[in-house]
Amino acid sequence: MPPASATLLVVGIVLLAINLRGPIVAVSPVLDAITADLRIGAGTAGLLTSLPVLCFGVATPLAAWLLARAGLERGVLIALAALLAGIVVRSVDGVPAALAGTLIIGIAITVGNVAVPVVIGRDLSHRAGAVLGTYTAALNVGSMLTLSLTVPIAAAVGWRAALVSWGVLVVAAALVWWGATRGRPRGGPAQAAADADPESDRHPVWWRRPVVWGLTAAFAGQAFAYYGVTAWLPLLLRDERGLSGSAAGLSSSVFQVAAVVGAFGVPALLRLWPPRPVLLVVCAGWSALPLGLLLAPQWWPLWCGLGGAAQGGGITVIFSMIVLRARSLAENRSMSALVQGGGYAVAAAGPTVIGTVHEATGGWTVPLLAVLGSIGLLTVAGALSARRPPATAGAGSSRSVTSGSPR
Structure with missing residues (x-):
């Protein structure tokens, strides 16, 4: 991969990582306001933060299937579109919408969780350690951004608009990811050929x-x-x-x-x-x-x-x-x-x-x-x-x- 393309891909991975934890922890600082507004108990409110983590486990086979069918590039874009939709749905009035949006967010982030190590191993293996470190740091930066800024934003525009405002980062990640990965094979026979291991018969399952x-x-x-x-x-x-x-x-x-x-x-x-x-x-x-x-x-x-x-x-x-x-x-x-x-x-x-x-x-x-x-x-x-x-x-x-x- 040319240096300029690799750099843009790393930027795309960083922006993607910022969105892989931020939308989840953004709920925590305004959980009291959400609980009062939706008139829910602590157990239901806890689902707004714990449900995505559960999705990370149970939705992983679905994420792997999507990436295998659509390809890494298109699969991540689909996940970012779903993440944006989940962020919006979560802030629509009513408990069912809040839980449905949270579920969509969890599944979308699961796709990103699975995709990033694969992309790094495929396209950036010569500097995989450094890129993985940058990716991990960006996960925590995303958490800190939303933990620090959601409360002041909510004080100005309310918790619903505050949570939706983080969709701006999702759009930015999608644009950079599209620019970094366009032109690559997108699934089908080309992707299958790229995935193939010519020595697979010599290895155990x-x-x-x-x-x-x-x-x-x-x-x-x-x-x-x-x-x-x-x-x-x-x-x-x-x-x-x-x-x-x-x-x-x-x-x-x-x-x-x-x-x-x-x-x-x-x-x-x-x-x-x-x-x-x-x-x-x-x-x-x-x-x-x-x-x-x-x-x-x-x-x-x-x-x-x-x-x-x-x-x-x-x-x-x-x-x-x-x-x-x-x-x-x-x-x-x-x-x-x-x-x-x-x-x-x-x-x-x-x-x-x-x-x-x-x-x-x-x-x-x-x-x-x-x-x-x-x-x-x-x-x-x-x-x-x-x-x-x-x-x-x-x-x-x-x-x-x-x-x-x-x-």
Whole structure:
């Protein structure tokens, strides 16, 4: 791919990533206003944030099917159109519209989740680590934009218009994506030929490979910890440290913003080390969050920073291993779908499990141990999956995710 085209594609990926979390978390700052306006309880209101995460798991097969049928380029454009429609429908009056729009948003974002690692592995494999880091950082930037600006926009124009206003970013992403990908084959025989693995008969069926299930378990541990911590960290600090609501809310910002460090730091480490030691560094940083809050909670900004950097790095290193170990474009797409689908299906239960354990025990020790257990799953499954592949595993598995040269 020419340098100018590659640069435009990276910009398209960044704008796409900004829209893959922002429309979900935009609801959180105005949830009280939504609850009062729609006259719904806390459980129904919680669906506006948890339903998309559940879609990330259960809608992944649909996303993979769409991308296989329509092609990556057209499939992402369809998803962005659906995302814009969901954002508008969610703000139409009435609970059914709010839930229907949220469901559409979740399915649309699932397509983007699956597509991005495949596009990077296909078109940007020579700098996959750096682009994955940029993608992960953009996910968190999108979250911070909507968390920071939705409230002041809602104060001026109301929560419905505030949520719809983020559709501007969707339109921008669609325009750049179309400009970056026009002229490429769009499905059909050309796409099938691009997907083909000429040595496929020499390999076992992709879903029978232990690395596929290992990465699925690792991503489940990563995502469960992330969504569990994101949901309950402010309340934990308010209870344990006596912080005000605004100060406790600041902890979420520290946790999210610090992810940028991990998103860019992991690709740099992958240039120096193989994936396993990088993954262990990430897991050590992740473990510092629950252990630090248990043993020295007064240092919570430090633990939130370390945990935030680790969660940004965790996504990056897992996606890097998918790109590294996939033996063809079709296998990349299938692995990405299974790893994310299984991981997010588990992650959707994270906030509920952590909240239920907290309510049952009346404290935060056991919930933090549950988070530590999920990080342990990430550590074990990720370390096993990061073992050096056999030399005969195929070209995709011997490629460096950062430089494209043999490791």
